[in-house]
Amino acid sequence: MTRVVLFGATGMVGQGVLREALLDGNITSILSIGRRPSGKEDPKLSEVILKDPSDLSSLGGQITGIDACLYCLGTSAMGMSEKEYTVITKEMTLKVADSLLSANPAMRFLFVSGDRTDARSRTMWARVKGETENELMARSPAGAFMFRPGLIEPMHGIQGQRSLPYRAAYAAAPLLRCLRLPITNTEALGRALLQIAKGGAAAASAAGAAGKHIFDNADINRLAASAALTGAV
Structure with a gap:
């Protein structure tokens, strides 16, 4: 049985992860930390609302006994300076990781990044996310796992990105899938994170990603x- 803490439950990715975690009988408790409530109620869901979700100093024992962190908190880099984006994407993430790993050294830390993430990239968002990935893996070589989805289709009533380019991409998703471009959806991404949250390296190996x-x-x-094949959800 697995106890998880979730960041970003009100975003598109976080909503998908929370839905799958609530449905998964092997997830025994979910602690959601964010600026706003998720709007969900369930016996195994607890929520903490913080002005700064990266400052966990007031939570004490609430962040002990955690098996995995599902870090889905993030923002678009559009219109942001590199400094602003680094604070949200890198500095906040590492602050959370340091606090949680201090209280739970064996915990798995799962970070939702993105396709084409690379610390050597000339593209600002890809470089910052890549630097964040590298820092997380340095902190927890065995327990840090990075997820790099491509286009994420919203499912089960979850609201997707509303900008015109994203709406066009969602509409073109069947064609993009035929062209074998990287596409997944909120359900699949949620299930993938939970597989690793529960099973770590063994789950990766079972899925052909040893x-x-x-x-x-x-x-x-x-x-x-x-x-789906193992009936894990």
């Missing part, structure tokens, strides 16, 4: 398929 700590879009879909 030894991996960075999962690309194809890996994510394989992990989700593995969850």
